[in-house]
Amino acid sequence: MVTEAPGSSRLVLAANVVHLDPAKAVFEAMREGWARQQSARFLRSTTIDPRLRLIERLEEFTGLYPWQWMPADGEAFIAHLRSGSSPIQMSTARSYEVTIGLFLEYLLDARYGWIEVCAERFGEVPQEVFHEGNSVLHTVEYEGDPRRRPLTYDEVQALFDAADARPARIKGQGRKGVLTTLRDAAILKAVYAFGTRRTESSRLDLVDLRRNRKAPQFGAYGSLMVRYGKSSKGASPKRRTVLTVPEMDWIVDILTEWITEIRPRLSPGRHPALWVTERVGRVAPRTINEAFVTAREAAGLDEDLDLHCLRHSYITHLTEFGYPARFVQEQVGHSHASTTAIYMGVSNEYRNQLLETVMKNRLGEDWSVTA
Structure with missing residues (x-):
């Protein structure tokens, strides 16, 4: 007895059935089969659904089905x-090419x-659309938006x-929302x-705030348990404990x-969430974005932030502040130090102070650096 793979055509394409539009029926079965194959690998719907939508977009753009796609069609799609x-x-283009390649594979x-x-x-029959000659090459380690930077x-x-100024302003105008603006701050x-x-912030519960016996001065807020950290594809959310550092004791x-x-005052009852809404729900990630x-805008900061x-x-x-790189990496939950380094953008003042310290150790106290 032969066991069919979860995404097998024989499991998703009904046999001995005459379809009014056979090409469309086969395309839909392909997408269903691919979804099953990915689900069997424990990929979440948040990964699978966007992939399926991308395949739909390529079909709509070309007006062709996967067995008709050629390299020129993929190139035209990315160019569009x-x-x-x-x-x-560029990073998005590469991820699209990889997704389409996985589907064709x-x-x-x-x-x-x-x-x-x-x-x-x-x-x-289907063929590979993207190959070494027409796909985006991964030539640099970081391809994110250069406008994104530390404040x-x-x-x-x-x-x-x-x-902090929003609650008083809203109260002075006689509007509702004072409590939510205090929450957002x-x-x-x-x-x-x-x-x-x-x-991660949205999914925090009250129980995630914990004591740190090595730092009793912070009371019940010596550490934060992040239980819904960013996960690798097909894996469970990564957990980490973030320690409260003295510089952030406020x-x-x-x-x-x-x-x-x-x-x-929001009457949350028994709701476990740390951050709750006026309707006693969990604050959504989008709400946190909007608060920022x-x-x-009120502070007049760069709109690219x-x-x-x-x-x-x-x-x-x-x-x-002088914390070791490994400590910082563990605090933010990065698997690789190189990822943490990408996020870093130390100031010229810090670099000059570091340089001055090194040079004083080598050349004596009379050495100085001009910023």
């Missing part, structure tokens, strides 16, 4: 996405039977001042103080005020 008012980045795998189906029904200390302060400060991502008062005074944008820049700032400032 790179044009217009919102062109995709699935179709060309003899174990799934799609080659025979296409040859029998259409007289054509300076003054910019962080300006952002927090703008967030606390969230932004916590994101910076612990270097968390937006989804977050203890912020969290104490939020948990003991502000949060109870509102404060950024986004919420993730606070994480860049956390990494950079920990480095400038």
